[in-house]
Amino acid sequence: MNSKSVFHLISYLTFVIGFSMFICSGLSFAFNEEIKITISLIVSGSITTLSSLFLWLLTRCKISLTRRDGFGVVTFGWIIITLFGSLPYLLCGVIDHPISALFETMSGFTTTGASVLSNLEAQPKSILFWRALTQWLGGMGVLVLCVAILPFLGVGGMQIFRAEMPGPSKDRLTPRITTTAKLLWGVYLILTVLQILMLNFFGNMNWFDSICHTFSTIATGGFSTKTDSIGAFNSTSVDIIVMIFMFLSGINFALHYHALRGKPFYYLKDGEFRFYSILTLIVITIVCLSLNNINYSNLSECIRKGAFTSIALITGTGFSSVNYDEWPNAIRLLLVGMMFFGGCAGSTTGGMKIMRIHVIIKKMMREIKIFLRPTAIIHTKLDGKPVKTNDVAQISTFFVIFVLIFAFGSFVMSFFTPNLETAVSSVVATLAGIGPGISYVGPMENYSFISPYGQAFLTFLMLLGRLELYTVLVLLLPSFWKK
Amino acid sequence: MRIVIVGAGNAGQKLASRLCEEKHSVIMIDSNQQNLNEAEKNLDILSICGEGTHPKILQQAEVDKADLFVSLTDSDQINILSCLMANDVGVKGKVARVTDPGFLAETDQYDLYRMGIDLIINQKQECANEVFNMLMMPGAHEVFDLFDGKVMVAGYQINAVSPLLDRTPAECNVLDLMQEVRAIAIRRFDELVIPRGDTVFHKDDLVYLVGTRKQIFDFFTWVSPDIKPFKKLVIAGGGDLGLMVAKEAEQEIDCILLEKNEDRASFCSGELDKSLVLKADSLTENAMKEAGINENTAFIALTGDDENNIMNCLLAQKMGAAFTATQIERVDFIPVVEQLYLVNRIVSPYISTTNTILHWLRSKRVRAAALLHNLPGELLDMIVAPGHNINGMSIKDISLPSKSVIATVLRNNEVLTANGDLKLFSGDRVLVFTHATEVNQIKTIFQ
Numbered sequence: 001m002n003s004k005s006v007f008h009l010i011s012y013l014t015f016v017i018g019f020s021m022f023i024c025s026g027l028s029f030a031f032n033e034e035i036k037i038t039i040s041l042i043v044s045g046s047i048t049t050l051s052s053l054f055l056w057l058l059t060r061c062k063i064s065l066t067r068r069d070g071f072g073v074v075t076f077g078w079i080i081i082t083l084f085g086s087l088p089y090l091l092c093g094v095i096d097h098p099i100s101a102l103f104e105t106m107s108g109f110t111t112t113g114a115s116v117l118s119n120l121e122a123q124p125k126s127i128l129f130w131r132a133l134t135q136w137l138g139g140m141g142v143l144v145l146c147v148a149i150l151p152f153l154g155v156g157g158m159q160i161f162r163a164e165m166p167g168p169s170k171d172r173l174t175p176r177i178t179t180t181a182k183l184l185w186g187v188y189l190i191l192t193v194l195q196i197l198m199l200n201f202f203g204n205m206n207w208f209d210s211i212c213h214t215f216s217t218i219a220t221g222g223f224s225t226k227t228d229s230i231g232a233f234n235s236t237s238v239d240i241i242v243m244i245f246m247f248l249s250g251i252n253f254a255l256h257y258h259a260l261r262g263k264p265f266y267y268l269k270d271g272e273f274r275f276y277s278i279l280t281l282i283v284i285t286i287v288c289l290s291l292n293n294i295n296y297s298n299l300s301e302c303i304r305k306g307a308f309t310s311i312a313l314i315t316g317t318g319f320s321s322v323n324y325d326e327w328p329n330a331i332r333l334l335l336v337g338m339m340f341f342g343g344c345a346g347s348t349t350g351g352m353k354i355m356r357i358h359v360i361i362k363k364m365m366r367e368i369k370i371f372l373r374p375t376a377i378i379h380t381k382l383d384g385k386p387v388k389t390n391d392v393a394q395i396s397t398f399f400v401i402f403v404l405i406f407a408f409g410s411f412v413m414s415f416f417t418p419n420l421e422t423a424v425s426s427v428v429a430t431l432a433g434i435g436p437g438i439s440y441v442g443p444m445e446n447y448s449f450i451s452p453y454g455q456a457f458l459t460f461l462m463l464l465g466r467l468e469l470y471t472v473l474v475l476l477l478p479s480f481w482k483k
Numbered sequence: 484m485r486i487v488i489v490g491a492g493n494a495g496q497k498l499a500s501r502l503c504e505e506k507h508s509v510i511m512i513d514s515n516q517q518n519l520n521e522a523e524k525n526l527d528i529l530s531i532c533g534e535g536t537h538p539k540i541l542q543q544a545e546v547d548k549a550d551l552f553v554s555l556t557d558s559d560q561i562n563i564l565s566c567l568m569a570n571d572v573g574v575k576g577k578v579a580r581v582t583d584p585g586f587l588a589e590t591d592q593y594d595l596y597r598m599g600i601d602l603i604i605n606q607k608q609e610c611a612n613e614v615f616n617m618l619m620m621p622g623a624h625e626v627f628d629l630f631d632g633k634v635m636v637a638g639y640q641i642n643a644v645s646p647l648l649d650r651t652p653a654e655c656n657v658l659d660l661m662q663e664v665r666a667i668a669i670r671r672f673d674e675l676v677i678p679r680g681d682t683v684f685h686k687d688d689l690v691y692l693v694g695t696r697k698q699i700f701d702f703f704t705w706v707s708p709d710i711k712p713f714k715k716l717v718i719a720g721g722g723d724l725g726l727m728v729a730k731e732a733e734q735e736i737d738c739i740l741l742e743k744n745e746d747r748a749s750f751c752s753g754e755l756d757k758s759l760v761l762k763a764d765s766l767t768e769n770a771m772k773e774a775g776i777n778e779n780t781a782f783i784a785l786t787g788d789d790e791n792n793i794m795n796c797l798l799a800q801k802m803g804a805a806f807t808a809t810q811i812e813r814v815d816f817i818p819v820v821e822q823l824y825l826v827n828r829i830v831s832p833y834i835s836t837t838n839t840i841l842h843w844l845r846s847k848r849v850r851a852a853a854l855l856h857n858l859p860g861e862l863l864d865m866i867v868a869p870g871h872n873i874n875g876m877s878i879k880d881i882s883l884p885s886k887s888v889i890a891t892v893l894r895n896n897e898v899l900t901a902n903g904d905l906k907l908f909s910g911d912r913v914l915v916f917t918h919a920t921e922v923n924q925i926k927t928i929f930q
Contacts (some may be wrong), residue, residue, distance in 0.1 A: 375773060376744075377752040377760045386753040 001481070005063045005156075011055035012146055013077045017084055018048030020133055024088065028126035037092050037124045044087035051084070063156055068448055070159025074143055081142065082106045085134055094127050098461075099452040101438035103281065106459045107140070108134030109467035111289035111348060113222020113318040113435030114426075116448040116459070120227045125208060129221045132428045134262075138466070139219025139348040140188045140253075141165060148181035157181070163471045165346070173254055187256045189348050192218050195245045203238040217245045219350045222318030222435035223259045229443065230308070231321040239308050250276065250343025271383045272344050276354045283310045283338055287428055290331055315343045316350040318435025318443075325442035332438050339428045339437075341403075350433025350465050358382065363392055401469050406431060409461055416454030417441075423445055426450070430458045431465040486510070487549045489535030489565050490556035491518040491538055493812055494580070494606075494833045496526070498553065503839055510544050514558075519843065528832045535565040547572040553840060555580045559625050559753035563595065570599035578602040578840055582723055593688040595914045601801035601844050611727035614808065616838075617779055617828060618716060618732060620700065621806055622707040624689055624828075629862070629914065633898055634891055635699045636667075636862065645706055653680040663900050664694040667890045667916045668860060675918060677861055677888050693890040693914070695898050713805060714779040719765035720786030721751040724810065724832065728783065731831075733758040739774045741765040771802055781806040787828070789813050796826045842919075860918050862890065865929040871907050873928070879903030880899055 025041035030389045065073065085108070086101035088094075095101040100116045107114045108131050115131075117123060139147070141164045157177045173180045192214055199210035212225045226232035231240055248256070251273060258266040267273050288306040296302035305322045313335050321456020324335065362380045369378055379386035379391040387395075409427035410420075417423040418440055425437025426447070436443040447455065464472050474480055484507045488495050491513035497520060499509050505850060509528040512535045513519050517528040517739055533540035535554060546552060552569035554562035554577075562579040563586070569577050577600050581587065586595060587605065595603055618625035624638035641647055655661040670689040671678040676682065684690065703710075710849060713772055716732050718725045721742030729751070732738045738758040741790060742748040745762050752760040763770035763784070776782060782799035784792035789811050798809040808828035817829055842861055868875060878889055878901055892899040893912040907913065917925050 107894045117656065373759070373773065375750045375761045375770070377750070378744075378763050379752050382755075384756065 001072050002066065003072075004059045004061045005065055006069050006076065007055055008059040008061060008063060009065075009073050009146070009150075009160075010077045011052045011059065011158075012150060012465040013050055013086060013142055014052035014055065015384065016142060016145065017081045018045050018052055018136070019284075021088060021130070023125045024130045026134070027129055028124065031125050031348065033124050036235060038090035040093075041126060044084075044091050047087060048084040060422065064153065065153075065156030065159045067159050067162075068480060070156070070163040071161055071471050074163040074467060075463075075472050077143060078467065080351065081265055082109060082459075082463075083444075085109065087126060088130050090122065092127055094123055095127060097452055099455050100448065103447065103455040103459045104131070106433070106462050107430075108132075108221065108223065109138035111135050111139050111221040111350065111435055112430055112433045112466075113216070114430055114441070115118065115435070115446050116455070118227065118446055120225060125225075126214060128223075128225045129208070132221075132225075135219040135221030135223055136192070136215035138244060139215075139221065139249075140185055144181050144255050145185060146180060147183050151178075152186075153178065161329070163469065169246045169449075174256055184253050187253050187260065188218065188258070190260065191245065191248060191256070192439065196243065198241050199238065203233070203235060203241055205233065205238065209233075213242065215243070217242055217247050218315060218318070218398050220246065220249045220315050220317045220343070220347075220433070222312075222316075224319065228472055229320045236304060239395055240306055241312050242467065243308050244321070246311050246315045246317045247280065248313075249317070250347050250349050252344040252346035253348075254346055255344075259454075269383070272355045272358060276344050277356050279341070279354070280311060280314055281449055283314060286334060287331055290328060295327060303345060303468060310338070313434060314338045314341060315347075315433075316433045318429070319352035320375060320443035323444045324432055324439050325444070334347065336425050336428060339425075339432050339434045340406075342432055350431075352399065352432070353468075356398060359387055359392060359395045360399055363396060387463060394436040398469060401473070403429070405464065407459070409457070412457055413454060416450050424456060427461060430461045433462065433465055448466070484508070484550040484798055485548055486551040486553065487512065487544050487546055487556040489552075489562070490699070491515070491522045491530070492555065494836045494908075495553075495555045496522050497833055498555070498812070498837045499526050501841060502519040510549075511539060511543055519563060523565050525818040534561075536561055536568065538568075538929070541565075541568060541572075545573060549574050551578070551844065553578040553689060555836070559583050559586060563600070566599060566600045570753060576601050576844075577606065578843070580606070580836065582605045582607050583857060584608055585902075589714075590831075598809055602840070604836055604839055606836045606839070607724050608727060610830060610833065611731060613928070614728045614783060614830060615731040616809070618713060619735065620703055620711065621781075622703040622710045623699075625691075626699075626860075629864075630893055630898075630912070632696060633893065633896070634693065634914065635696045636691060636693050637699050637703070639690050639692060639703070639706065641684050641690060643685055643686060645682045645684075645686075645852075647690070647706065648686060649683060651681050651683050652678050660698070660701060660705060662902075663698045663766045664692050665890060666886050667693055669736050669886050675886060679885055682797070691916075694900075711779070712783040713802050714775075715739070715775070715781070717771075717774045717776060717780055717782045717799070717804075719782070719784045720810075721747050721760065723786060725783075725785040728785065729755055729758045766791060766798065767796070768802075771798060776802045776804045778805050779805055779807070780804050782787055783807070786810075787812070789816055793820060793825060801896065802813055842922075860886075861922065863915045863917060863922065863925060865913045865915055865925070867907050867911045867913060867930065868911050871909070871929070873907055874909050876905055877903065878907065881907075881927070881928070883915075883925045884917070884921040887921050888916050890914040890916050 021041055022045040025038055025045055028038040028041055031456060082102060082105045085105040089101040089104055095104060104116055141161050143164045161177050173183050195214040196210050199205045209225055216223050224392055238327045253265050253269055267454055284307045287310050290302050291306050292302045308321045309324045340352055341357055342353050343349030346353040366378045366380050380392050405425055410424045413427050414423040421439040422441055426441045429435055429437035486502055486507050487510045489512045490592045499511060501527050502509050511522055511528050512531045514534050516532050518914050519532055523530050531540060531544050533635055546569050552566045552574045553796055566577040566579040571863045581603050597866045620626055626641050635777055652813045666678045668691040715737040718729055718740045721740050729738050729740050740751055740758055740760045741763050742751055743764050748760050748762040772829040776799055782804040784795040786792055792809040796809045799807050807826045808830055811828045826855055891901050893913045915925055
């Protein structure tokens with residue numbers, strides 16, 4: 001690994017994080033918060049920025065990155081920004097234990113939305129803003145942002161892009177990866193601005209809440225400024241706006257780009273989008289049918305709550321407008337199952353991604369058919385085009401690794417949690433970037449009761465899930481470290 | 484005329500021999516000396532060995548003095564490029580064979596006609612359409628779609644139980660159906676007969692009928708009620724033709740494609756949507772069993788090897804296939820296979836390539852609607868010009884040559900039955916069936 005180049009890049013990354021902390025301190029000043037909070041934020045910003053400057057000076061060189069370095073930059077970069085990102089929580093005294101602070105930060109950057117904080121209304125607003133901001137930066141990827149704005153990256157940009165957005169779809173929007181990264185961030189920004197305005201105008205939210213919730217929604221994170229999450233606003237228009245944007249964030253951003261260019265029919269041409277929409281509709285229907293007349297007597301109320309929760313959990317946002325943990329067991333199981341799927345490849349969601357599920361289902365059908373007719377030649381196809389055999393194998397392996405990690409993780413977490421439901425759902429909720437699970441980690445609970453060891457393990461799972469396994473797992477190979 | 488042909492393969496040689504018969508001077512270019520040797524043995528031509536896109540070779544062939552330039556190599560790209568080069572030096576007629584339908588996609592960009600190619604032949608696609616029509620209408624002998632599928636021409640062989648047997652068109656006319664469907668020609672022992680009111684239909688006559696798709700379909704259910712549509716199609720050979728047929732047929736019926744070569748089979752499987760592709764040698768009984776041939780199955784051999792194709796059809800018949808068809812490239816085989824009744828149908832893309840080019844040569848300003856394979860005649864698409872003297876005339880008052888007949892009339896996109904009392908008006912599209920020798924007479928009548 002070319003450590004000089006890798007850490008030189010990481011210094012830029014750290015600088016972005018330090019700069020964001022200064023924004024929070026400015027906000028803290030504007031809100032007239034306790035002087036201690038403002039100073040703590042300035043101090044953490046200064047520490048981060050100075051470290052990045054120091055690192056930058058130490059590693060100054062001409063950057064050249066191989067594929068291997070790309071994985072290094074992304075994984076180490078994420079770990080380092082999480083370390084620095086936890087400073088505001090610790091220095092402000094919002095979170096006492098360093099591991100819990102790391103958990104909260106990682107949960108933000110990986111857009112998981114699992115929290116150790118309770119009674120959010122009592123927390124300083126600047127800290128709540130920092131939580132939201134970490135999600136927004138992590139949603140499209142801080143490194144993709146760097147690829148977009150750093151002009152000197154060249155070929156290295158491709159390696160980083162590949163490692164941070166490792167989804168199976170590789171349709172480049174433009175020949176140059178920097179331009180592609182810029183366009184994706186552009187789409188991301190447009191969606192963000194749209195939602196902020198809509199929440200403010202139609203949802204009657206104040207600017208602070210609309211910005212924080214928008215950052216959470218577009219990044220499919222799930223941090224709220226209220227303990228009761230979206231439910232606290234108790235407003236149909238807010239529910240609907242958030243629902244729409246959660247759904248949009250679960251779609252491949254390349255499709256949004258085409259739509260903005262005036263080609264909205266690209267959505268329907270995309271098999272993954274169709275699968276995603278139909279799946280969402282089916283889940284909503286099942287949920288609403290089983291809730292109607294049992295949990296809710298009013299049909300529109302039932303649809304509002306059912307659809308919101310289904311979309312929030314499928315896209316891995318993890319907002320809650322209601323305590324779905326009180327719903328029937330079948331629905332709880334269905335919702336936990338949906339957490340594995342996630343949204344489309346190329347979106348900000350976590351999980352296995354619809355495209356992989358789609359390919360695996362087709363592959364399954366193929367194998368069954370081949371069993372009947374050994375001489376038949378059948379391809380696994382997406383949108384009428386055969387998927388390369390290598391890709392199919394990689395996707396199948398991804399599925400297996402994901403399930404194995406889930407099984408192993410559930411075993412580990414059963415040591416730290418009071419019941420199996422909690423253990424299993426805490427692993428899915430962090431690995432797939434959802435946030436809340438069921439039982440003791442349900443939508444009205446939080447992760448603070450889990451011991452620091454358990455939290456550290458979940459923190460690792462969040463990173464693993466966000467970088468889609470391979471990027472982190474290659475670092476565990478001995479051959480990665482050999483020259 | 485001075486004619487340059489690039490590509491001395493099957494189609495090229497066939498065309499050259501017809502052109503030589505008509506006393507044109509023919510120059511053939513091919514990169515394979517053996518092909519040229521074979522052509523020179525039988526034909527009175529000048530041969531040049533080399534690439535048809537190489538400027539030196541084109542200069543040597545003096546392409547700039549040619550009246551017609553035809554490119555019939557196996558490569559679309561070479562055909563297109565050589566025609567564009569010929570266009571650049573000012574050849575009047577440029578003809579290219581283009582197999583990939585992607586080149587003919589209907590977009591404003593990259594239009595080959597606009598770039599200067601005058602005639603593009605995609606015989607494989609036409610052939611595939613024809614095979615498809617034949618499968619959909621198993622009683623018909625030959626089926627063509629005209630005017631974007633509004634009008635259909637079908638050949639029907641009169642058998643011993645046919646309701647038309649020993650009757651005249653006038654007698655048949657009492658039926659409503661026969662008033663709509665019009666018989667335009669009969670092939671009787673390799674001879675063309677134009678049916679008049681008193682012509683009697685004999686056994687083994689091949690009658691050509693014109694009507695709308697529905698009318699023709701109704702006609703065949705009436706004359707042969709016992710023939711049921713096929714439920715399954717088995718295609719041997721995943722070449723261009725096999726693949727095209729499978730692509731069309733898979734929309735309607737179950738389709739199984741047998742291909743020996745693993746890479747090619749894999750390619751076909753990628754291109755096809757619902758069809759099942761088996762990697763198997765279709766000449767083995769096991770493979771045919773695997774494909775599952777039964778009494779509802781149609782079998783088509785399109786492997787590109789005549790002998791294997793015929794054998795394959797025999798094998799399929801033995802296993803009980805309801806219908807067999809084969810592709811035959813060697814013209815010598817066709818009469819033998821026909822006379823022995825070895826297969827139900829013969830498919831031959833090259834004959835029609837030649838016919839299309841010859842027709843285009845003879846009547847550049849007439850739009851050919853179709854060429855009938857088994858009949859020495861052509862269907863012409865004529866438009867009644869405003870102010871012409873036939874404007875307002877009834878069909879029975881127009882004096883047509885003896886071997887020509889008006890098949891149908893299209894007015895404002897509506898198909899009209901061409902009986903004697905119908906009057907023609909300007910703007911009508913008239914479909915005329917005529918013997919090749921009378922094409923020019925028809926042209927003078929309508930223009």
